[in-house]
Amino acid sequence: MKSGKQRRRELKARRQRKREKIHAATVAEKAERGVAVVVTELAPCNSYGVPRFVVRGYYVDVDFTCVDCGVQQVWTAAQQKWWYEVAKGYVYSTASRCRACRRQERERREAARRAHLRGLADKRQRVAE
Ligand SMILES: [Zn+2]
Structure with a gap:
């Protein structure tokens, strides 16, 4: 026994x-x-929650509509892996613009920043005079 x-x-x-x-x-x-999630590669996040793709353990293609032009797009699993694990994107962020609109938005932001900096430089010039 x-x-x-x-x-x-x-x-x-x-x-x-x-x-x-x-x-x-x-x-x-x-x-x-699908494309497996490597949790250690994700950007640090203080949320108590866990994103759905982490629970699932792999990325799946996600359909989304571009907020600017309304075109139906697919955010592929591979693109998501790149966004979250390589670019260290915020884990609760998702795709919202198509490629063309993303480039346009980036150009718009850069132009706005240049205008802002030019304004600041002009103001400093005026103050100094
Ligand atoms: Zn678009």
């Missing part, structure tokens, strides 16, 4: 094996389904 200690050790080993098996299965499954 086995002692309680032996029995507990056996049960523990069995549970560990089962856990490893489940873990291996989910990792393989996720890799098969």
Whole structure:
């Protein structure tokens, strides 16, 4: 007859094996389904919540409508991985503009910044005179 200690050790080993098996299965499954999320590469975030794609463990293509021109677009899993893990985009941010409108918006912002800096320089010039 086995002692309680032996029995507990056996049960523990069995549970560990089962856990490893489940873990291996989910990792393989996720890799098969799409682009896996590498949580350690995400930008730090102080939210208590967890983004849906992190819970899911992989990125999926997302349909969105451009806020400027209204064109229907797809934000692909690969683009999301780049945005969140390489560019370190905020984890709760999502695509809102198509490529053309994004470039236009960037140009508009740069022009506005140049105008602002020019204004400041002019003001300083006037104050100095
Ligand atoms: Zn657009």
